[in-house]
Amino acid sequence: MTQSHPTSGAEPDVNCPVSMELLGSVYRADDYDLPEILEAIPPLKRSQLAVYLYGKSHMHQLGLKVARACTREDLIRVAGEIGSVIHGQAHLKPARVAAPDPAQAVQKPGQKKVSLAGAPKKISLGGSGAKRSFDFD
Secondary structure (H helix, E strand, O other), X not given: OOOOOOOOXXXXXXXXXXXXXXXXXXXHOOOOOHHHHHHOOOHHXXXXXXXXXXXXXXHHHHHHHHHOOOOHHHHHHHHOHHHHHHXXXXXXXXXXXXXXXXXXXXXXXXXOOOOOOOOOEEEEOOOOOOXXXXXXX
């Protein structure tokens, strides 16, 4: 069985608002270089790029970074009410990371469970005949 492999590289996405070269530059840019690259892109084209990237699950976060460099009005002009949502999400403050809850600490292998609640709870089903009870830990 013979398999053929493409030699021309990735096929450009017809919906992408910028060239593959510029898209690659945006994708590879670090947080220091990205603002400079985005500044060179016209405002509406930049908003189109933000919406395009936002819609791709694997580039969603990059889309939000690009959207931070766009005005709300430009994003709305490009994507309607979704542009307003993107702008809002792009400007949300990062959630605070909660301190680990000691009550939910992960038990390490070989470590014994310690209960401060006393004896295990028992539930009696009652009824006639022999008493039945079930232990729950």
